[in-house]
Amino acid sequence: MPGRLMAGVVDSGTGLAHRWLRQRGLFAELRALEGSERALEGSREASEDTGNSTGDDVGKVGRGEGAGEAGKIGRGEVLSIRLSRAQAALLAEAVACSRYRSRSAYLRAVATGRDRRGPILAKAGVLFFWARAHFGETIGPEEQEELGRLGQFLFGTEDVGEMLALIRRHLRAARLAASGRLGGAESLPPAPKRVQQRVGSGLSTEVSTRVCRERKRLIRENAAYSAYSGMSGFIRHVALGWDRNGEILARCAAIAEWMKGCLEGQVDLEGQVGPEDWKRLDGETHRRFGVYLSGPGASGRVDVEGALRRGARHLLGAAPETFSSRVPAEL
Numbered sequence: 290m291p292g293r294l295m296a297g298v299v300d301s302g303t304g305l306a307h308r309w310l311r312q313r314g315l316f317a318e319l320r321a322l323e324g325s326e327r328a329l330e331g332s333r334e335a336s337e338d339t340g341n342s343t344g345d346d347v348g349k350v351g352r353g354e355g356a357g358e359a360g361k362i363g364r365g366e367v368l369s370i371r372l373s374r375a376q377a378a379l380l381a382e383a384v385a386c387s388r389y390r391s392r393s394a395y396l397r398a399v400a401t402g403r404d405r406r407g408p409i410l411a412k413a414g415v416l417f418f419w420a421r422a423h424f425g426e427t428i429g430p431e432e433q434e435e436l437g438r439l440g441q442f443l444f445g446t447e448d449v450g451e452m453l454a455l456i457r458r459h460l461r462a463a464r465l466a467a468s469g470r471l472g473g474a475e476s477l478p479p480a481p482k483r484v485q486q487r488v489g490s491g492l493s494t495e496v497s498t499r500v501c502r503e504r505k506r507l508i509r510e511n512a513a514y515s516a517y518s519g520m521s522g523f524i525r526h527v528a529l530g531w532d533r534n535g536e537i538l539a540r541c542a543a544i545a546e547w548m549k550g551c552l553e554g555q556v557d558l559e560g561q562v563g564p565e566d567w568k569r570l571d572g573e574t575h576r577r578f579g580v581y582l583s584g585p586g587a588s589g590r591v592d593v594e595g596a597l598r599r600g601a602r603h604l605l606g607a608a609p610e611t612f613s614s615r616v617p618a619e620l
Contacts, residue, residue, distance in 0.1 A: 366505055368396070369497045370521040375474045377492040379462055379529055382455070382480055383409050385487040386444045393498035400508045400524045405606040408530030409459040412443040414604025416456065416544045418612060420570075421597035425583060428551075428562035442616060444484075451481035453549050460542045463531050536578065537603050540596070543573055 372380065380392060387407050389395040398404040405411060419436050426432070433449060440452035458478045465471035480488075500508070512523035515532075526532045547570045551562050571582040580596045598609060605612050 366502055367497055367499050368400075368505065368508070368520075368524070369495065370524050372494045372496065372525065373471070373473075374492070374494060375462065375471055375477065376525060376529065377494045378474045378480070378488070379409075379459060380496075381488045381492055382459075382484055383407060383529065385484060386412070386455070392496055396496065396498050396524065396528055397500055397504065399528045400511075401504050402507075402511060402527075408528065409444075409455060410463060410530030410533055410538065410541075411604050411606060413456045413460065413541050413545070414601045414606075414612075415439050415443055416541055416548065417597050417601035418605065418609055420544055421601060421609060424597065425564060425567050427564070439616070445487070446481060446483055448481070448483075449548075450552055451483060453545055453552070454478060454481050455484060457542070457545050457549070459530065460538055460545065462529070463533070463535075463538055464542075466526075466529075466531055467535060534603055537600050540574065540578060540580075540600055541604065543577060544570070547573065 380395075384392050384395045386409060387395060389398065389407070395407060399407045415436075419439065423432055437447040437449050437452075440449060441447040444452050444455060446452055446455070458480055461477055462471060465476065470476075508524065509520055512520040515523050517523040517526060547566075551566065567583065574596065575581050582596055601609050601612070607615075
């Protein structure tokens, strides 16, 4: 049925919403923004007519549906979700490592699909990106510093060890959540101290965020077309990046463990990562996933592009070339 097709029922096979559903969400987001702009313009015109504007009403209307409703957001436009202690901690870390100033702002952007790159697991695609860029090369201090600068850009920490610890923590959380065994935060690797300092204390397991009616309808539709039982479950999984493809997350974990071993000196080649170390990663990838990186792929060709490019694109939400263009030139 054309309606079902355009609604995104067709599975993309990647764990992401189908491109038609993402496009539908984009138009809904644009409609919401246009409604806010019309409301703001209506408020300004009304203020000019009365000649008595304090600016307060303008701020209220800018969040609303239209000038006719005075931009008020009522109880029906409030989203409330409950989190476990571990989920609350992971969400706080995602917000702390993002450009958003509050959980509400983060949830509004991520739950509507407007920002697919907010979760820590999305940013973990930088490991695929970096491995693809340097595969087979001898890695010394300069390349490690490059990865550190990317970590500062994405996670707010230039320490590669801290970045890997944060990624491994969220990868393990996703694996435990998928198996139904995620308990408290103590079951996860510890978060880096600098991230903990940014998060602070007193994490709340109840989150309420105000959204305009158009965005709430969009979130509800996305939840209905997803595999989750309800809107709360959908928001929790999307906000934490748990909707990503499980096999790609497992491959990312393998790369993270390999890099951790390199940093800790378990791979010893005069303090560098050389061709033999890359072969070790290739062998582990083939053993666990049946995918060669430098050896012959299923079609007899080298599969670096297939294995690493797909992983980077899936997690980063963009082709490696597109991601490169968004990285500041000084990095």
